[in-house]
């Protein structure tokens with residue numbers, strides 16, 4: 001009897017990844033990356049041998065992954081893919097579309113690139129210099145890097161600078177709002193999650209995403225007030241929103257703004 005097939009839901013990625021044709025050659029060498037002709041087009045897929053009784057399909061920004069029991073032949077797997085052709089092709093098309101839209105956010109990490117800091121635009125300037133690795137001068141973020149620096153070097157230095165700013169700025173906002181509201185978190189730390197701007201657990205430990213410093217102070221304050229409000233209310237009920245309002249009376253516009261921002265689509 002042929003194995004069953006099962007569908008997986010389309011879930012959005014946490015991070016923008018390289019498109020399928022850029023998959024590392026190592027995967028192909030290892031024999032895990034395979035191909036099949038789907039609707040006249042060559043389609044790559046990753047094959048994962050798993051302890052399971054059915055063949056499963058998953059499509060995300062990496063393309064198609066097929067999980068199959070060890071005992072199912074490659075030919076049977078290809079037949080199962082063809083059987084699911086329509087579903088697979090429509091999901092792949094959705095992902096291509098998503099990538100086309102979000103790929104536009106990808107920054108070219110070089111001299112002249114523009115980043116957002118506290119809601120303002122800063123232009124990257126590469127200048128071989130001694131001293132501080134990155135320093136803000138007016139509307140410029142000057143990086144002590146030679147003109148031929150790689151994108152990875154530029155990106156790393158910018159990210160480092162942003163994280164340092166985040167420790168200082170977010171720390172200030174936590175202290176200010178906590179003092180004003182007479183609440184006190186047990187501790188707070190930076191987070192680099194791709195799914196959350198902030199969090200607060202029942203022990204009173206607050207985490208704030210360092211990427212918040214891309215945004216203006218009122219937006220940062222809203223996220224800080226939101227997490228501080230969880231110190232007394234761990235849900236999002238009516239009492240919670242009263243507490244947010246007590247800590248930050250003017251929070252609504254900032255809440256609307258951050259709601260429209262997609263953490264996964266930020267360039268860093």
Ligand SMILES: [Zn+2]
Pocket residue numbers: 226230236
């Ligand atoms: Zn919350």
